[in-house]
Amino acid sequence: xxxxxxxxxxxxxxxxxxxxxxxxxxxxxxxxxxxxxxxxxxxxxxxxxxxxxxxxxxxxxxxxxxxxxxxxxxxxxxxxxxxxxxxxxxxxxxxxxxxxxxxxxxxxxxxxxxx
Amino acid sequence: xxxxxxxxxxxxxxxxxxxxxxxxxxxxxxxxxxxxxxxxxxxxxxxxxxxxxxxxxxxxxxxxxxxxxxxxxxxxxxxxxxxxxxxxxxxxxxxxxxxxxxxxxxxxxxxxx
Numbered sequence: 001x002x003x004x005x006x007x008x009x010x011x012x013x014x015x016x017x018x019x020x021x022x023x024x025x026x027x028x029x030x031x032x033x034x035x036x037x038x039x040x041x042x043x044x045x046x047x048x049x050x051x052x053x054x055x056x057x058x059x060x061x062x063x064x065x066x067x068x069x070x071x072x073x074x075x076x077x078x079x080x081x082x083x084x085x086x087x088x089x090x091x092x093x094x095x096x097x098x099x100x101x102x103x104x105x106x107x108x109x110x111x112x113x114x115x
Numbered sequence: 116x117x118x119x120x121x122x123x124x125x126x127x128x129x130x131x132x133x134x135x136x137x138x139x140x141x142x143x144x145x146x147x148x149x150x151x152x153x154x155x156x157x158x159x160x161x162x163x164x165x166x167x168x169x170x171x172x173x174x175x176x177x178x179x180x181x182x183x184x185x186x187x188x189x190x191x192x193x194x195x196x197x198x199x200x201x202x203x204x205x206x207x208x209x210x211x212x213x214x215x216x217x218x219x220x221x222x223x224x225x226x227x228x
Contacts, residue, residue, distance in 0.1 A: 058215075
């Protein structure tokens, strides 16, 4: 498995502002992903964070709203831009490990409340 | 539209009983299937994955896959109160970047002593 940390663990933000969430893994991983879990809902994949290239976004998510960086094999950031109350959610990063086909491990999550 | 459906529950079983959790998926090309457990306020943790038709056992957990019926299940034998959690079924997208998963809404399980 991998040890995954996220910062911040939680935040309360004002409408119209932006928040950058960091994800750090204790080992080099090929694939990193960002998910969202809205209150009472399941997890929804936002995007795949690709090292050295632009992130790949799922339907319904766009780069202007959720810019993602992946500068190396152990770190990624997700920014939630121009926030509205509908962005209140838990944001989780996850990683897939080489040799463990499509097996993912999740970070502890960032709990975001937008007022 | 790819969908993963689960009974939302709640499912309540007595300690020592077998808990049965079910999941159906819409994309016939899906090849990988996962069960995650999520305690309240925590992130999901992987319990089992299954890729081939049939049963796969790991301790008290058994995953069952039937691709023809597009059905995957999780059995928990000798259920314990510590098994009380939400169980998420996830399906890997066929032919895509490894690790892209679609999740069901989860089934809330309560095991009472």
